[in-house]
Amino acid sequence: MAITTSALAGTLESSDAQVLIEPRPQGVAIHLESSVYAQYGAHIEQLARDLITTLGITNATLTITDKGALDCTLKARIETAYYRALGQQHDFDWGVL
Amino acid sequence: MAVTERIRRTMIFLNTQRAALVKDAFVYQPDCVILDLEDAVAANEKDAARFQLYQTLKHVDYRGVERWVRINGLDTDLFEEDIKAAVAGGAEGIRLPKTETASDVQMVEAKVAAAEKQFQRPVGSTMLMAALESPLAIINAYEIAKSSERLMGIALSAGDYVRTLHAKRTVAGTELFGARSQMIIAARAAGVMAFDTVYTDIDNMAGFKEEVALIKNMGFDGKSLISPKQIKIAHEIFNPSAKEITHAEHVIQAVRDNGDKGVGVLTVDGKMVDIAWVEGAQRTLNLAKAAGLYKGDLA
Numbered sequence: 378m379a380i381t382t383s384a385l386a387g388t389l390e391s392s393d394a395q396v397l398i399e400p401r402p403q404g405v406a407i408h409l410e411s412s413v414y415a416q417y418g419a420h421i422e423q424l425a426r427d428l429i430t431t432l433g434i435t436n437a438t439l440t441i442t443d444k445g446a447l448d449c450t451l452k453a454r455i456e457t458a459y460y461r462a463l464g465q466q467h468d469f470d471w472g473v474l
Numbered sequence: 475m476a477v478t479e480r481i482r483r484t485m486i487f488l489n490t491q492r493a494a495l496v497k498d499a500f501v502y503q504p505d506c507v508i509l510d511l512e513d514a515v516a517a518n519e520k521d522a523a524r525f526q527l528y529q530t531l532k533h534v535d536y537r538g539v540e541r542w543v544r545i546n547g548l549d550t551d552l553f554e555e556d557i558k559a560a561v562a563g564g565a566e567g568i569r570l571p572k573t574e575t576a577s578d579v580q581m582v583e584a585k586v587a588a589a590e591k592q593f594q595r596p597v598g599s600t601m602l603m604a605a606l607e608s609p610l611a612i613i614n615a616y617e618i619a620k621s622s623e624r625l626m627g628i629a630l631s632a633g634d635y636v637r638t639l640h641a642k643r644t645v646a647g648t649e650l651f652g653a654r655s656q657m658i659i660a661a662r663a664a665g666v667m668a669f670d671t672v673y674t675d676i677d678n679m680a681g682f683k684e685e686v687a688l689i690k691n692m693g694f695d696g697k698s699l700i701s702p703k704q705i706k707i708a709h710e711i712f713n714p715s716a717k718e719i720t721h722a723e724h725v726i727q728a729v730r731d732n733g734d735k736g737v738g739v740l741t742v743d744g745k746m747v748d749i750a751w752v753e754g755a756q757r758t759l760n761l762a763k764a765a766g767l768y769k770g771d772l773a
Binding site: 386392466 | 492493494497521522525526528530531532534540551554555559560561562592593709
C-alpha cells in the first residue's frame, strides 16, 4: 500500500531500533545504520525487505537506526512506523505480521 | 493439568514498550511474566507496545516462563485489539485490569474465544486472570472468581484500590487487610488461585520479605512483582522448608500406613495428626516438587 505521510517509531536505547518511514515516488529504499552492522547488517536488511513484502509496502524510504535490537523488535518497529504512516490503529492482520 | 495446579509464586510486570526489558526477562526465572500494555505504557506508544508484544510472543523463547498479557482497560478503545494481539501471539493468559463484575470477565472471555477461532488457536486455551482494584471488585470477588472456566485466579492491585478506598498505603498494610482476607476466601471458595499486589519500595527488601511472608501465611499463591531482585526472595519464602517437606512426607506416609488399621489419630514428629492434615501435607509436597525441591514419589 502507498503511504503519503512520514512516521517514526522506536527509540535509540540499547536493544531497540528507530525506524523512520517516508513516502517515496516509486519503489522501496532501505537505509540502515547499525551498531552491529558488520555481523548482522545483511540479515537486518533482508528481514526488512521480507517484512516490506509481507506488509505490501510499495513506495517508501525506510531509515533504520539499529542499536542491537532482536529481530522481534526490528519487526515491531517497522510495523509500528508503517501503520502510523497509514493512520491505522485497529483491525491489524495478526497472524500474518 | 488444571490451570490452578501450576506453580505461580512470582509474576513480574514488564513494560512491553521497552525492548530491552522484554527480550530476555526469562533469565531471572520468574514463574510468570506479565507483559504490560496498560499503565506502564505511554498513551502515544500503545501501538508500538502492542506490536512489540506480538512479535515477542511469536519469536522469543521464554523457556517455560508463563507469559501473561495485561490488556488495557475495558473502558478504552484499545483492549479489543490487545486481546487479538495476545491471542494471535500465543500468550498463555490475559490479565484483565480493573475487573469489577463477573460480566466483565465474561465479555472478555467471549472476545478471547472469537480471537482464538480467528487466529487458529485452540478454543479455550487462553487463561484469564482478573485484577481487583476497587471496593466494588472486592465485594464481587467471589462472583468474579467463579465467572469463567478460563479464570485461573484473581489478583489484588493495591494502587487503585487504596485510592478508591480513600485510604493510605502503610508499611504494615493494614489498609489492605480486608481486601486480602476477602480475596483469599473468595478464591478458595471458587477454586482459583490468589495473587497479592506489587511491593513498590524496591530498595526495602526487609519490608518486602515481611509482606511476602504475611501474604503466604494468609494463603496467597503468589505475588505480582516489579523488580527482578524480588524474585529469588519471594521464591525462598514461598518454597516449603526442608523441615516442612520432611514433616509432610511423614504425615502422608503415616496416614497411609495406618489407614487400614482403623487408626484415625496419629502422632507424627511429636504432633497430633489426623486425616485433615493430609491435604495440607500433599499441597506442601506438590509445591516442593514444582519448585524442584522434592524428588520423592509422594507428590
